[in-house]
Amino acid sequence: MMANLIQKDREIIWHPYTQQAEMVDPLGIVSGKGTILIDTNGKKIIDAISSWWVTIHGHGHPYIAEKIYEQALQLEQVIFAGFTHEPAVRLADRLLEVLPGKMSKIFYSDNGSTAVEVALKMAIQYWRNLGDGKNPRRSKIIALKNSYHGDTFGAMSVSERGVFTLAFQDYLFDVEFIDAPTKENIDSVCDRIEQTGEVTACFIYEPLVQGAGGMIMTEQRLLNQLLEYCKSKRILCIADEVMTGFGRTGRLFASEYLSVQPDIICLSKGLTGGTMAMGVTACTAEIHSAYISADKTKTLFHGHSFTANPIACASALASMDLIMKAETFDAIRRINYQHLQFEKQLKKSVFFTEKKIQNVRVQGTILAFELESSSGNYLNTIGKKFAKLSLERNVLLRPLGNTVYILPPYCITEEESQKVYTTIIKVLGLL
Known part of the structure; x- marks a missing residue:
């Protein structure tokens, strides 16, 4: 592992959707397994957004890795x-x-x-x-x-x-x-x-x-x-x-x-x-x-x-x-059920009644809501604050402006989902 990974990154990499003048140090990731990303300090982070919505089966899936390896040799x-x-x-x-x-x-x-x-x-x-x-x-x-x-x-x-x-x-x-x-x-x-x-x-x-x-x-x-x-x-x-x-x-x-x-x-x-x-x-x-x-x-x-x-x-x-496995759609239904339960919890919370959050909604494995803000556009800084506070609690969330969403890998466990929900409640209390 390159000892000065972050410093070298800042010298030579141009990251997407990132204003160069205010770029904070990126987080170095060394490995991923299932729902978990592991950073250079060994911290384990729940990837609650499937790394830009792509890792539907989680990180480092052995079956996919095996098929990639076999094909690369052929x-x-x-x-x-x-x-x-x-x-x-x-x-x-x-x-x-x-x-x-x-x-x-x-x-x-x-x-x-x-x-x-x-x-x-x-x-x-x-x-x-x-x-x-x-x-x-x-x-x-x-x-x-x-x-x-x-x-x-x-x-x-x-x-x-x-x-x-x-x-x-x-x-x-x-x-x-x-x-x-x-x-x-x-x-x-x-x-x-x-x-x-x-x-x-x-x-x-x-x-x-x-x-x-x-x-x-x-x-x-x-x-x-x-x-x-x-x-x-x-x-x-x-x-x-x-x-x-x-x-x-x-x-x-x-x-x-x-x-x-x-x-x-x-x-x-x-x-x-x-x-x-x-x-x-x-x-x-x-x-x-x-x-x-x-x-x-x-x-x-x-x-x-x-x-x-x-x-x-x-x-x-x-x-x-x-x-196409039955257990995958069992997992999708379970995530949807947990999201719907959390939607009810949010709508009963003080954050909803005091209009600190709005428009809580669920579709399949997607849960989303808006944070109270004077501006709902992508450049709204409240989302960055929410992401920072979540990451400090080992949960990766990346709001779209003031829209907070969960879009997890299908392998997320009930306990990991609950950790994501608990983190959201804690962060809402800190905003």
């Missing part, structure tokens, strides 16, 4: 244009068996942002490829306010205009942003879509839970109604399940709660159990058929050096083996 990488390999074919086959809707093709990329980029390109070029005089040329994109779809330029364009995109506003393409549907606004939201006429190519949305936007939860009946309206207008529907996929909302995919299914689905994060970087964009046969042509300009010109990396595919297959 085939670690091969160009995926004109070549293929068994892990990629097996993974695509398994995904198509379980994905909602009528998905027919799998396109591999590197992460959640690129999965979204591919989806947008698929949808836009789909309408261009159909340009035969009978189909209108559709180019407009609709997205939800408060959405977050990634940090590449296409993904930023369909994300909420705010602090994440501020420096790049002039470079982002125009998008029609609509409110998330509620009982009060569903008719007006549909009217907004109607006003776009026949020029809308697609609608991209995070089903049921808008993650980085503040764990905003949408009622499934209303989202269904909105999707149904989009379908009636021949608008392609893109479900960004990068965060909500693989059990996060209580079912394998959040779209399973809905009767109206997407035309395109984006996946990443839990796809490989958090062990390897990988993205997937799945689409229907109808979309893929628009790219089958003697006209070579109707090709989807997109790819990545590490497209369908065999080791990443192997880790995803191992993760799927684990998530």
Whole structure:
């Protein structure tokens, strides 16, 4: 172990989402097992947010590690244009068996942002490829306010205009942003879509839970109604399940709660159990058929050096083996039950009655609430204070501005969950 790890880090590393002028010393982590991270001083920390929502089975899972090792010895990488390999074919086959809707093709990329980029390109070029005089040329994109779809330029364009995109506003393409549907606004939201006429190519949305936007939860009946309206207008529907996929909302995919299914689905994060970087964009046969042509300009010109990396595919297959086990969904149901009990506790607490916390909510393995604050944006410093006080008590929580959330690995024990809840109560008392 490098003796001056932190000092050297500060000299040569640029960390994400971190203002360089006020950066505090990062915490050195040497190992992880299950829900626990161990720092350079030997302190054990409960990872209550699955390390940015990816380690769904916990850290250092021996089964996934074994499959990665076996694959690394056999085939670690091969160009995926004109070549293929068994892990990629097996993974695509398994995904198509379980994905909602009528998905027919799998396109591999590197992460959640690129999965979204591919989806947008698929949808836009789909309408261009159909340009035969009978189909209108559709180019407009609709997205939800408060959405977050990634940090590449296409993904930023369909994300909420705010602090994440501020420096790049002039470079982002125009998008029609609509409110998330509620009982009060569903008719007006549909009217907004109607006003776009026949020029809308697609609608991209995070089903049921808008993650980085503040764990905003949408009622499934209303989202269904909105999707149904989009379908009636021949608008392609893109479900960004990068965060909500693989059990996060209580079912394998959040779209399973809905009767109206997407035309395109984006996946990443839990796809490989958090062990390897990988993205997937799945689409229907109808979309893929628009790219089958003697006209070579109707090709989807997109790819990545590490497209369908065999080791990443192997880790995803191992993760799927684990998530399809009955005990995994038993754990998901148990986490949900504990969250619901803690939700009741919070709503009965003095913090809720005195409005120090608001809008306590649960969806599957996700629990979230807002801290009382004059500002609800991402730069709100109350979240940093909450994170610091939690970490001092050996619990990793990373609020989104003033939104506190728990999003644990499925291997978290009842005792570890209780430790997280107790820590939250203690920290609320110190704010």
